Amino acid sequence: MVASRRAAVGGASPLLVAGVKAALTVLSVALTGVLAILAAGSVRMARRVVTPARRVPDTRILALDTAAQTITLSRTDDTALPGRYGLFTAGTSDYVKLGSVLSEDATSVKRKLLTHVSSDARLAPDAAFSGWYYDHPDQLHLPFTPELIGSTVGPCPAWLFPAGDGDTWVIQVHGRGTTRAECLRAVPVFHSLGITSLVVSYRNDGEAPRSRTGTYALGSTEWRDVDAAVGFARRRGARRIIVMGWSMGGAIALQLSLNSAHRDAIAGLILESPVVDWRVVLAYQARVQRVPAPITGLAIEALQAEWATPLTRTGAAIRLDQLDVVARAAELRHPILILHSDDDGFVPSDASHDLWAARPDLVEMQVFEVARHTKLWNYDQERWTRSIGDWLTARGLADA
Structure with missing residues (x-):
């Protein structure tokens, strides 16, 4: 009876061991992949935080009426704001001042131009809305x-x-x-x-x-x-x-x-x-951009770690507690x-x-x-x- 039981166990053991090894290999590969994704994502986020940003377009010029001196922009939370603003543009003008909202709907906002734009002006569609108003002393x-x-x-x-x-x-x-x-x-x-x-x-x-x-x-x-x-x-x-x-x-x-x-x-x-x-700001921005919480946490830790500085390119750890x-x-x-x-x-x-x-x-x-x-x-x-x-x-x- 004992010999029979040993034989049964011995016969099943190679299959069991092979199955366990295969499962562990799959789990190891999967875990390695997940960790690699988390590490890469956190490094990208950390670098983005400390890299000087370039101005990027955040609205589009939908219409320009030089006779009436009005401009119509795609609607965003910013472009619909009351008040006076600026608009970074490309073409014959690189910056124009904007006045009050004249009309708006679900997708567009028409504003008064406070910078005169000539009838032969040519502005690229992509533009960046700005609170600067003044752009030169x-x-x-x-x-x-x-x-x-x-x-x-x-x-x-x-x-x-x-x-x-x-x-x-x-x-x-x-x-x-x-x-x-x-x-x-x-x-x-x-x-x-x-x-x-x-x-x-x-x-x-x-x-x-x-x-x-x-x-x-x-x-x-x-x-x-x-x-x-x-x-x-x-x-x-x-x-x-x-x-x-x-x-x-x-x-x-x-x-x-x-x-x-x-x-x-x-x-x-x-x-x-x-x-x-900064931790409040980084966590908020990550949520807005739908960055997974583990990546955000790792990115914040990487910014504070000396060993991570070659990856974050900061040159030194940033002590967020300070x-x-x-x-x-x-x-x-x-x-x-x-x-x-x-x-x-x-x-x-x-x-x-x-x-x-x-x-x-x-x-x-x-x-x-x-x-x-x-x-x-x-x-x-x-x-x-x-x-x-x-x-x-x-x-x-x-x-x-």
């Missing part, structure tokens, strides 16, 4: 000079708009994938309050010098270029300095506030649609005004609300709706201007 009709700010990566171009007695300056810091022209909307507001504006560039933004890697560090190194601008302002006579950051420029401004040797000269921060915690200013709220010492739309659509306002709740003694927040990302001035210029003016006046930073 000449359009402000204010005195300005081009400047170069010496930083550790080289000379960074800037525009200087003098105002008042020169005691109070604001340094404007643009966001990711844009240039300093993004900040021009704010210059007249500060000029009217007697505040000198310095509109700066920083490494890898397409105007300032390139770093060794040519990639963003999400504020963890860029703040040094803005710190050089603070030093420039102090040498030119600035006694009180306000730093205004737009989107990623907000993250840079916050790092400057926490790390600068010139902290005592900083009188306050104004943050427009700011990045306060860029999480909600977690570091106790370290803040400068008054902060946050302007953020709860309908931002790109940088969610959650972390801005959290920072406001964490430091109500320092942080004031003006919550907008509908205005979208960095388009608060465009959407409601009167409220935006009043919010900044009131905040500055209450702190004695503006001419009465």
